[in-house]
Amino acid sequence: MLHNVFSNKIRPCLNGQNAGVVAAAVAAGQNQTQVYVTESCLQKPYRCPHPKIQFYLYTRRTQEEGEFLNVLDPNALYYTHFNPRHPTKIIIHGFGGGRMLSPSPDLREAYFSVGEYNIIIVDYSDAVKEPCLSQMEWAPRFGSLCISQLVKYLARHPRGVQPDDLHFIGYSVGAHIAGLVANYLKPEEGRLGRITALDPTIFFYAGTNNSRDLDSSDAHFVDVMHTGAGILGQWHSSGHADFYVNGGTRQPACVGSATLFQTLACDHTKVTPYFIESITSTRGFYAGPCPNLFTxxxxxxxxxxxxxxxxxxxxxxxxxxxxxxxxxxxxPFARGFPGKGRSNGEYQGVRR
Known part of the structure; x- marks a missing residue:
């Protein structure tokens, strides 16, 4: 069982970044006191596994009913449909998400439409139904600690897989939580294979402290997709490869939203339909290197x-x-290959 020292180091953290979370909550009808301590806050004891952070396995045979993974039971994996010969994806949703809430079911459906996979959903929906500002500073690190327990469980199990064979997919704050898992793996325990970060949130983690942020050292390969950069998503590049979609800030499908906040939220969430389409697309989202947004x-x-x-x-x-x-x-959002190999012979570049 994993223990930690978070219970002795809880400190309020109401700074300029999470002030944006407060503003969003107030706009939704809550006052600052209501978002400081809420039902979404984690309860003591702060140890892993925690009842508000659970893992569910989905396979082609169990697409509708996920199988609960008990990381304290060494025999639990034997009683599931986990197959070490199939690629393993670990999905971490963002604020307001859950295993039965979009985009988690959509991701599962897309993967199973093209092949056999072990898809594990990190379901911490009860902890992110509403903001809990009193735990904002340390709760994501605690979540990643619990997820590292899952990673080690899979690595030790005779029917499991090594960290190097895992592909993490994290959306918003889930992207940062995926990166933080690496902090709890010793070198001899392996390294995460891949992290795909879907518009990592700008809240909590904008900065240069790599131990508390997603960065390229967190996995063998880290790819990042930016759609709401500089507003709800972070702008700076943090992976081996960073993709700025439609410039990275404004998405054409979001133009005309009723309010500014809805537009910003749309830009941030539009990253998931893009990634989901990339799983099954025959056209493909071809991206070209470019030094900066102005160019x-x-x-x-x-x-x-x-x-x-x-x-x-x-x-x-x-x-x-x-x-x-x-x-x-x-x-379909994908435009296919935009290079010189076009029937009209005209080079159209990255932006067209």
Whole structure:
């Protein structure tokens, strides 16, 4: 059983960043006192496994009913449909999410439509139904500690898999939690294979402290997709490959939302439909390297055909640097290969 010292080091953390969370909560009808201590706050004892952080396995045979993984029972994995020969995906949702709430079911459906997978949902929905500002500073680290217990359980189990074979997919704060799991793995215990970060939130973790942020040292390969950068999502690059979709800040499908807050929220959440489509798309989201947003916006990025890489599920683990990609405003969002190999012979670049 994993214990930790969080119970002795709980400190309020009401700074400029989570002031944005307060503002959003107030806009939804809550006052600051209501979001400081809520039913979503974790209860003592603060040890893993915690009842508000649970793991459910889904396979093609169990698409509708997930199988609960008890990491304290060495025999539990034997009684599930986990197959070590199939790729293993561990999905960490964001604020307000859950295993039965979008995008978790949509991700499962997309994966199972193309193959056999072990999909494990980290369900901490009871802890993120509403803000809990009194625990905001340390709760994500505690969550990652509990997830590391799952990783070690799978590594030790005769029917399990090693950390190097795991693909984490984290949305919003879930992206940072995925990165923080690496802090609890010793070198001899292995390293996470891949982390796909879907618009990592700017709240809590904007900074240069890599021990509390997602960065390229957290896995063998870290790819990041930005759709609401600088507003609800972080702007700075933090992976081996960072993809800025439609410039990274404003998504065409979100234009015309009723309020500014709805527009910003739409930009942030639009990352999940893009990634889900990338799992099954035959066109593909081809992205080209580009030095900065200004160069992308004025159309000066002209990569060679060989420099384009696929964004999303099928991204090459050799991709390095910042990439920009343009999508359609409506599904299918992927535009396919934009290089010189076009029937009209006209080079159209990254932005078109």
């Amino acid at each position: 992308y916006l004025i159309g000066w990025c002209e990569p060679k055909d060989s420099e384009y890489v696929l964004m999303g599920e099928h991204c090459s683990n050799k991709a390095r640097g910042n990439y920009y990609v343009t999508t359609n405003a409506k599904p």
